[in-house]
Amino acid sequence: MGAPAGLRRVLDDLGTTLLDLLHGDPDAVPRLGGVAIHDPIDEPELPPAALVLGVGVGGAAATITLLTQLGRRGAAGLVLRAPVTVTPAVLAAARESGVALLGLTRGATWAQLAAMLRVLLAEGDVGAQTAESLGGLPSGDLFALANAVAALVDAPITIEDRSNRVLAFSGRQDEADRGRIETVLGLQVPEVYSRVLTERGVFRELYRSTGPVLVDPVSPRDGAGALPRAAIAVRAGDEVLGSIWAVLRDGLSPDRARALGEAATLVALHMLRLRAGADVQRRLQADLVSTALEGGSGAREALHRLGLADRSVVVLALAALDPVDGVDVAGDAGSANDRQRLADAFGVHLSAVHPRSATALVGHAVYGLVPVTGEDADADTRAVRIATDFLDRVGPRIPAVVGIGPPGRDVAGLAAARVAADRALRVLRVRGGAVRVARSDDVHVEGLLLELHDLAEARGDRPAGPVARLGEYDAAHGAQLVPTLRAWLDAFGDVPAAAAAVYVHPNTFRYRLRRVAEVGGLDLGDPDVRFAAMVQLRLLDL
Numbered sequence: 001m002g003a004p005a006g007l008r009r010v011l012d013d014l015g016t017t018l019l020d021l022l023h024g025d026p027d028a029v030p031r032l033g034g035v036a037i038h039d040p041i042d043e044p045e046l047p048p049a050a051l052v053l054g055v056g057v058g059g060a061a062a063t064i065t066l067l068t069q070l071g072r073r074g075a076a077g078l079v080l081r082a083p084v085t086v087t088p089a090v091l092a093a094a095r096e097s098g099v100a101l102l103g104l105t106r107g108a109t110w111a112q113l114a115a116m117l118r119v120l121l122a123e124g125d126v127g128a129q130t131a132e133s134l135g136g137l138p139s140g141d142l143f144a145l146a147n148a149v150a151a152l153v154d155a156p157i158t159i160e161d162r163s164n165r166v167l168a169f170s171g172r173q174d175e176a177d178r179g180r181i182e183t184v185l186g187l188q189v190p191e192v193y194s195r196v197l198t199e200r201g202v203f204r205e206l207y208r209s210t211g212p213v214l215v216d217p218v219s220p221r222d223g224a225g226a227l228p229r230a231a232i233a234v235r236a237g238d239e240v241l242g243s244i245w246a247v248l249r250d251g252l253s254p255d256r257a258r259a260l261g262e263a264a265t266l267v268a269l270h271m272l273r274l275r276a277g278a279d280v281q282r283r284l285q286a287d288l289v290s291t292a293l294e295g296g297s298g299a300r301e302a303l304h305r306l307g308l309a310d311r312s313v314v315v316l317a318l319a320a321l322d323p324v325d326g327v328d329v330a331g332d333a334g335s336a337n338d339r340q341r342l343a344d345a346f347g348v349h350l351s352a353v354h355p356r357s358a359t360a361l362v363g364h365a366v367y368g369l370v371p372v373t374g375e376d377a378d379a380d381t382r383a384v385r386i387a388t389d390f391l392d393r394v395g396p397r398i399p400a401v402v403g404i405g406p407p408g409r410d411v412a413g414l415a416a417a418r419v420a421a422d423r424a425l426r427v428l429r430v431r432g433g434a435v436r437v438a439r440s441d442d443v444h445v446e447g448l449l450l451e452l453h454d455l456a457e458a459r460g461d462r463p464a465g466p467v468a469r470l471g472e473y474d475a476a477h478g479a480q481l482v483p484t485l486r487a488w489l490d491a492f493g494d495v496p497a498a499a500a501a502v503y504v505h506p507n508t509f510r511y512r513l514r515r516v517a518e519v520g521g522l523d524l525g526d527p528d529v530r531f532a533a534m535v536q537l538r539l540l541d542l
Helices: 007-014 058-074 088-097 110-121 142-153 178-186 192-202 202-208 254-294 299-306 333-353 377-397 411-431 440-459 466-477 481-490 493-501 506-520 528-542
Strands: 020-025 034-037 050-055 076-079 102-103 157-161 166-169 213-215 229-236 237-246 314-321 357-363 366-370 400-404 436-440
Touching: 007 110, 007 142, 007 157, 007 314, 007 333, 020 088, 034 110, 034 333, 034 366, 050 229, 058 076, 058 088, 076 088, 088 102, 088 178, 110 333, 142 157, 142 166, 142 237, 157 178, 166 178, 178 192, 192 202, 202 213, 202 229, 229 254, 254 411, 299 411, 314 333, 314 357, 314 377, 333 357, 333 366, 333 377, 366 411, 377 400, 377 436, 400 411, 411 436, 411 440, 436 440, 436 466, 466 481, 466 506, 466 528, 481 493, 481 506, 481 528, 493 506
Parallel strands: 034 050, 050 076, 076 102, 400 436
Antiparallel strands: 020 102, 157 166, 157 237, 213 229, 229 237, 314 366, 314 400, 357 366
């Protein structure tokens, strides 16, 4: 992959379009350690030489205070929303702290910036990687490639995937039109533009053609200032991987067309390398996370490679539910992409919480390992908040649940935490999404009942005893003795409340209760009998 991503690399790739350097020496930070989001209530742990996103920070006083804090914590840079209030006092604080100050262009979102930064900084996160090059450029470095293509065709360009998401863009975007600026700031072709292109048949022609396609200006908003485009599909054999789009002011010359054709071949190689590298990284991280959670002989080495050795770790287990009836969709082959997207989103979310978090899709569940400090109760509470925040952001499109285990302090403790998280996750699945997040301690009894149910099924045990006799009587005579017993137990023997729950008169309920005792042979005054009946009813519900 490419060279280590320092502040200079970030500014070269994202500068002028997304970021402006307000103060600091970009060459003083040869390698950034990670990205963190400032939270004044719950300060995140910062990696060395972190680039901190100051979401919601404004005004000179708040900026000075944050620069001072970040300087003590070894941060490399602070990004604030433009326009940034840069006073002499702010500049003095930046100089004293040694923290570079950057401004985020208005119109770009923090989520987009965080995603782009993590792409640039992701190299070398897991395992060793060997530097490679394709066509004289670092393998998979689409931003360097975009700038090279822009120089060849003498026009600002974007490299996009099949869904019109921007994978990389060149410099000189200020020479383009409003539509291109909106595309780059949003990292996605705006729907209003893509709809016009679809109606014109541009995408159909683009993906059928082997050469560049000329695209007339698209100006659906104000009808002014739009420029023509030249686009070419990026292919690997018969598969269309994406496309290159160049904004042209003076037409598509034969030299430009030839340069775009050659660039498309090189971009295809880089995109394939990126895809292969991402798959390898996912598999490697999944293997390391799985090995760490199993607690075997290789667990300590796996934790060391993940950067989690000798730290307390909370295990979060995430699974998607069927949006219709709450049934787990893990066995549906069509849900594989949704599970992977959910895993990727979970990984981004956890990495914002702690830079050394590790996430992987293992089997049909996504496991997140989050390092924690402090007391266990605080760790559990924070884990619940992390999981709830993520599910709130995902929304109802992919309903999901998260089970949380206790902090694992060593290899054996981490394996036990995984078991506890799995138990909590299973309870939530059985509940069908009525509750989205649960700690293992919150659902301990329900988890034990599920395991008891599994044991009975594995041994082939059939329902027996008083509750079984009541069920057989109900089936033979159309009676309601089992519901009567359940309502009475749930109401702690309060007959009027139990009768209201099953919609009968209290006298009718008392008669049925006497029949329960007679047919089932139950001594309802015996607490052991009542407990046994309650357990049997819960198992029947399962």
